Amino acid sequence: MASGDTQPTQPLSGAWAYSDPAPRKRRRAWPWILAIVIIGGLAVGAWFAGEWIARDIVTRTIRDQVITQLALPADQEVDVVVEGAVLPQLIRGSLDDVTVSSEDVALDAFVGDVRVHAQDIAIRGDAAARAASATVVLDLEQLRTLLSTIEQLPVESVGLAEPDVTMTTELSLFGATLPIGVALTPSAVDGDIVLTPASLQLAGNEITADQLTSQFGGIADAVLRDYTVCIAQYIPAGVELSSIAVTGDQVVAQLDVDGAIVSDTGLQEMGVCA
Numbered sequence: 430m431a432s433g434d435t436q437p438t439q440p441l442s443g444a445w446a447y448s449d450p451a452p453r454k455r456r457r458a459w460p461w462i463l464a465i466v467i468i469g470g471l472a473v474g475a476w477f478a479g480e481w482i483a484r485d486i487v488t489r490t491i492r493d494q495v496i497t498q499l500a501l502p503a504d505q506e507v508d509v510v511v512e513g514a515v516l517p518q519l520i521r522g523s524l525d526d527v528t529v530s531s532e533d534v535a536l537d538a539f540v541g542d543v544r545v546h547a548q549d550i551a552i553r554g555d556a557a558a559r560a561a562s563a564t565v566v567l568d569l570e571q572l573r574t575l576l577s578t579i580e581q582l583p584v585e586s587v588g589l590a591e592p593d594v595t596m597t598t599e600l601s602l603f604g605a606t607l608p609i610g611v612a613l614t615p616s617a618v619d620g621d622i623v624l625t626p627a628s629l630q631l632a633g634n635e636i637t638a639d640q641l642t643s644q645f646g647g648i649a650d651a652v653l654r655d656y657t658v659c660i661a662q663y664i665p666a667g668v669e670l671s672s673i674a675v676t677g678d679q680v681v682a683q684l685d686v687d688g689a690i691v692s693d694t695g696l697q698e699m700g701v702c703a
Contacts, residue, residue, distance in 0.1 A: 561686035667696030
């Protein structure tokens with residue numbers, strides 16, 4: 430064979446035969462990420478839908494109970510605020526923090542704006558609430574209605590001058606009638622409202638209690654006495670007045686609530702005055 434002839438080509442053997450295989454396709458990650466995001470979004474949506482439904486049921490139930498227990502009109506505006514996510518609290522069996530408020534609540538002889546705040550309210554069993562309190566706010570006309578239960582108190586003259594309740598009465602001496610202005614400081618004593626004379630005016634001039642007594646004798650006792658208002662008959666037995674004060678043009682009363690009132694029917698009954 431001539432030297433210029435080409436040699437026959439031999440096939441490649443072994444690993445060299447497929448030294449450049451076609452690369453395999455890599456699976457894309459983003460469809461899986463998208464799927465997870467979609468599933469997560471659906472789960473969150475379901476949670477919030479369940480949370481909304483649960484909150485609506487809880488608030489409506491509390492409102493209905495308040496209206497029933499206090500014998501309020503069916504259309505009474507009652508605001509219920511439940512703090513935090515409701516579903517976990519329902520699972521746990523207690524509500525952490527609940528505030529119920531309503532304006533112009535009729536409490537037998539008088540009307541006031543009421544706000545109740547309670548914590549750790551058991552929704553199963555008979556456990557007492559950990560803490561509960563109430564606030565009742567009265568304007569001047571509402572206060573006059575409440576004080577109208579006190580005999581010999583000139584309710585029509587009652588006014589408010591922070592920190593006191595004011596009134597004007599009259600004392601007669603030797604046929605002469607003299608106007609007496611009295612500033613009364615409100616306080617809570619054994620659950621009652623007590624109005625104590627703090628300052629006096631005779632015919633527009635400041636006067637002390639001793640001076641009034643020296644001029645009018647025992648007649649002055651009608652002015653210098655404390656005025657007591659029992660409110661136990663207007664509130665449940667498990668609720669007690671703890672403080673009261675004049676703030677601006679309103680009277681603000683704070684009340685302590687026995688946590689066992691949620692299950693003790695005796696505490697839910699209206700109180701009585703001695």
